[in-house]
Amino acid sequence: MNLPITLQVNGVTHQLSIDTRTTLLDALREHLGLTGPKKGCDHGQCGACTVLLDGKRVNSCLTLAVAYQDAEVVTIEGLADDERLHPLQQAFIEHDAFQCGYCTPGQICSAVGMLNEAEAGWPSVVTTDLTADHIDLNDDEIRERMSGNLCRCAAYANIVPAIREVAESQSIPQETRR
Amino acid sequence: MNPFNYERAHDITSAVTLLSRAPRGAFLAGGTNLVDLMKLGVATPDTLIDIRRVTSDQIEELPDGGLRIGAAVLNSSLAADRTIRQRYPVLAQALLSGASGQLRNLATVGGNVLQRTRCAYFQDVTTPCNKRKPGSGCPARAGYNRDLAILGTSQACVATHPSDMAVALVALDAVVRTQGPRGSRTIPLAALHRLPGETPEHETVLERGELITAIDIPALPYATSSSYRKVRDRASYAFALVSVAAALDVVDGVVRDARIALGGVAPKPWRATQAEAALRGKPATKQHFRAAAEAELAAAQPLSENAFKIPLARNVIASTLLDLLKESVQ
Numbered sequence: 001m002n003l004p005i006t007l008q009v010n011g012v013t014h015q016l017s018i019d020t021r022t023t024l025l026d027a028l029r030e031h032l033g034l035t036g037p038k039k040g041c042d043h044g045q046c047g048a049c050t051v052l053l054d055g056k057r058v059n060s061c062l063t064l065a066v067a068y069q070d071a072e073v074v075t076i077e078g079l080a081d082d083e084r085l086h087p088l089q090q091a092f093i094e095h096d097a098f099q100c101g102y103c104t105p106g107q108i109c110s111a112v113g114m115l116n117e118a119e120a121g122w123p124s125v126v127t128t129d130l131t132a133d134h135i136d137l138n139d140d141e142i143r144e145r146m147s148g149n150l151c152r153c154a155a156y157a158n159i160v161p162a163i164r165e166v167a168e169s170q171s172i173p174q175e176t177r178r
Numbered sequence: 179m180n181p182f183n184y185e186r187a188h189d190i191t192s193a194v195t196l197l198s199r200a201p202r203g204a205f206l207a208g209g210t211n212l213v214d215l216m217k218l219g220v221a222t223p224d225t226l227i228d229i230r231r232v233t234s235d236q237i238e239e240l241p242d243g244g245l246r247i248g249a250a251v252l253n254s255s256l257a258a259d260r261t262i263r264q265r266y267p268v269l270a271q272a273l274l275s276g277a278s279g280q281l282r283n284l285a286t287v288g289g290n291v292l293q294r295t296r297c298a299y300f301q302d303v304t305t306p307c308n309k310r311k312p313g314s315g316c317p318a319r320a321g322y323n324r325d326l327a328i329l330g331t332s333q334a335c336v337a338t339h340p341s342d343m344a345v346a347l348v349a350l351d352a353v354v355r356t357q358g359p360r361g362s363r364t365i366p367l368a369a370l371h372r373l374p375g376e377t378p379e380h381e382t383v384l385e386r387g388e389l390i391t392a393i394d395i396p397a398l399p400y401a402t403s404s405s406y407r408k409v410r411d412r413a414s415y416a417f418a419l420v421s422v423a424a425a426l427d428v429v430d431g432v433v434r435d436a437r438i439a440l441g442g443v444a445p446k447p448w449r450a451t452q453a454e455a456a457l458r459g460k461p462a463t464k465q466h467f468r469a470a471a472e473a474e475l476a477a478a479q480p481l482s483e484n485a486f487k488i489p490l491a492r493n494v495i496a497s498t499l500l501d502l503l504k505e506s507v508q
Contacts, residue, residue, distance in 0.1 A: 001181060020184040020226075023213070043214050044281060056254075056283040062213045063284065066184050067206065067228050114279060122258040125274035125414075130263045147414035148278025 010078030025049045027065035036076035036105040047149035050106035057113025076105035095162035099153035137167040186228040198387040200225035208284040211293040219303045243397030249288030268404035272346035275408040288390035295337035308334045309378040324483040329444040335378030344447040349423040349439035358388030371446035400427035418442030426502040428462045450474040471495035
């Protein structure tokens with residue numbers, strides 16, 4: 001059945017009429033033309049569809065659009081500041097952190113959310129001291145925290161350094177930490 | 179996916195009423211499992227009652243020193259909570275061992291304990307499955323069963339419960355609080371899930387329309403010495419072959435008390451009561467840890483491909499306890 005819904009995506013409010021079965025991923029891609037988020041497995045196993053929902057990284061393929069009308073959605077299209085790329089986008093280019101590029105929008109959105117989680121002091125399962133205030137994002141931490149994003153080209157060897165560089169530089173401007 | 183109506187409940191009472199009126203409806207929370215099962219055709223609700231906003235998303239102190247976790251608390255929020263990390267490290271580790279960062283940001287505590295098995299036959303509507311279609315048979319017994327259960331199984335079903343979080347919670351004696359058409363009640367988490375027996379389609383003791391509102395964890399001072407160890411086919415983002423949640427209370431080299439629960443080996447989060455009983459009052463040594471594990475696993479009934487889980491579970495129980503012992507004497 002169709003319902004009128006409102007979605008807030010990359011700072012713009014959209015009114016849509018969609019079937020209740022529409023996932024957020026399909027709403028973004030098929031209704032709003034935002035094809036950055038990719039449909040890989042469509043079952044929450046690959047992370048290619050990752051977007052930020054109220055600043056948190058989620059799999060948009062497992063969320064129903066109708067359920068997230070009050071949330072602020074940010075996709076890869078919403079990360080750059082006009083002509084200036086987000087530091088993670090720039091780092092992925094500089095480190096050649098992809099081959100085919102299909103997983104890249106999800107990798108980058110996931111990394112944005114992941115860096116915010118680490119900055120908030122969230123531990124991971126490889127964090128030695130669960131009660132520590134500060135998270136040292138070494139390669140093991142980055143790999144564990146990014147394990148929800150698969151890259152079938154296996155560009156991991158460059159993805160990890162790209163993310164580490166941004167983590168170390170602490171260069172994400174506050175306004176883009178969504 | 180089948181068409182469905184979507185309704186957002188505004189409070190617990192209206193959620194329960196809405197679902198009572200929709201005999202083929204389902205509650206929707208994080209949706210990470212339900213939406214997937216709907217795509218697969220395994221779940222075919224005609225109505226979804228969105229309950230993401232109706233139960234608490236807070237973690238509260240209880241007068242006895244325990245904690246009350248609202249059913250809508252996200253898995254990621256619970257794992258990051260400072261009190262959980264300090265008092266119940268086993269729970270934080272179990273949560274962080276499960277799924278991915280993205281999924282933990284959607285999945286709720288209430289939904290986590292009610293997630294369905296990842297048995298390949300259950301998820302594939304082209305094959306028989308007694309849980310999905312009662313009486314249709316179980317191809318897993320003679321088929322792909324490497325991931326499946328060795329304890330608590332029946333002829334009808336050998337599926338495992340997939341949750342990591344629930345394994346830690348059952349070790350901590352967690353209690354589930356619910357509200358349903360007939361009022362509210364509390365259910366020990368250990369009694370929430372049923373063993374499959376002849377009716378694997380009945381997975382919990384919850385009644386139609388009964389909603390989990392919160393989960394209570396009693397105080398357990400020695401749980402500061404607790405941990406969760408998960409063994410799986412890859413280093414991250416995979417379900418457990420075997421997992422162990424354990425807490426150990428050792429005084430003067432003797433086990434005063436222990437909590438042990440297993441994941442990946444049974445149709446429910448498996449409290450290892452035999453192993454706990456075998457340990458109490460015994461010297462805290464590797465030999466006794468192994469003997470306790472063997473006491474629990476004596477009832478194991480391996481399938482054609484999963485006999486490896488018996489020695490694996492024994493070794494993981496023993497090594498987890500040994501690590502806790504070393505940590506406690508440091």
